[in-house]
Amino acid sequence: xxxSNVANTPGGxxxxxxxxxxxxxxxxxxxxxxxxxxxxxxxxxxxxIKNNEAAKKSRKVRKEREMNxxxxxxxxxxxxxETTELYxxxxxxxxxxREMLNTVVRENNELKMRLAALEHQNKHQQHNVLRxxxxxxxFNIESKYNPNYELKHLG
Numbered sequence: 822x823x824x825s826n827v828a829n830t831p832g833g834x835x836x837x838x839x840x841x842x843x844x845x846x847x848x849x850x851x852x853x854x855x856x857x858x859x860x861x862x863x864x865x866x867x868x869x870i871k872n873n874e875a876a877k878k879s880r881k882v883r884k885e886r887e888m889n890x891x892x893x894x895x896x897x898x899x900x901x902x903e904t905t906e907l908y909x910x911x912x913x914x915x916x917x918x919r920e921m922l923n924t925v926v927r928e929n930n931e932l933k934m935r936l937a938a939l940e941h942q943n944k945h946q947q948h949n950v951l952r953x954x955x956x957x958x959x960f961n962i963e964s965k966y967n968p969n970y971e972l973k974h975l976g
Contacts, residue, residue: 859865
């Protein structure tokens with residue numbers, strides 16, 4: 822290497838020390854291309870092909886997974902709609918039964934009140950009948966309820 826070449830290099834360093842350049846290279850275009858551009862090496866190309874295949878596989882698996890999620894989501898939405906419909910029907914039926922129960926309870930309370938009134942009325946009627954009977958017998962021994970009364974008055 823000449824001195825003018827050394828002076829033209831950065832820092833005055835010999836060209837063999839510059840990365841990617843070597844004076845001992847065989848001089849072939851292939852070795853120069855692979856060293857100058859690492860993307861052109863066969864090893865790199867092989868890695869890229871494998872990576873591309875893995876990426877395709879990964880995208881395919883992700884797409885299938887997303888499709889399964891979408892299908893499951895749709896099925897769950899359908900099931901949720903059916904469950905909501907069943908719930909609404911059940912709540913309507915519960916409201917109907919609640920109204921029927923309230924009606925029965927009201928009728929039961931009314932019947933209890935009527936029964937209590939009838940029992941009260943019956944108790945007073947029995948008391949009045951007993952009072953009438955005891956009043957007749959208490960002061961008048963010869964009342965019509967006395968068995969000897971008929972014998973005395975008939976005969």
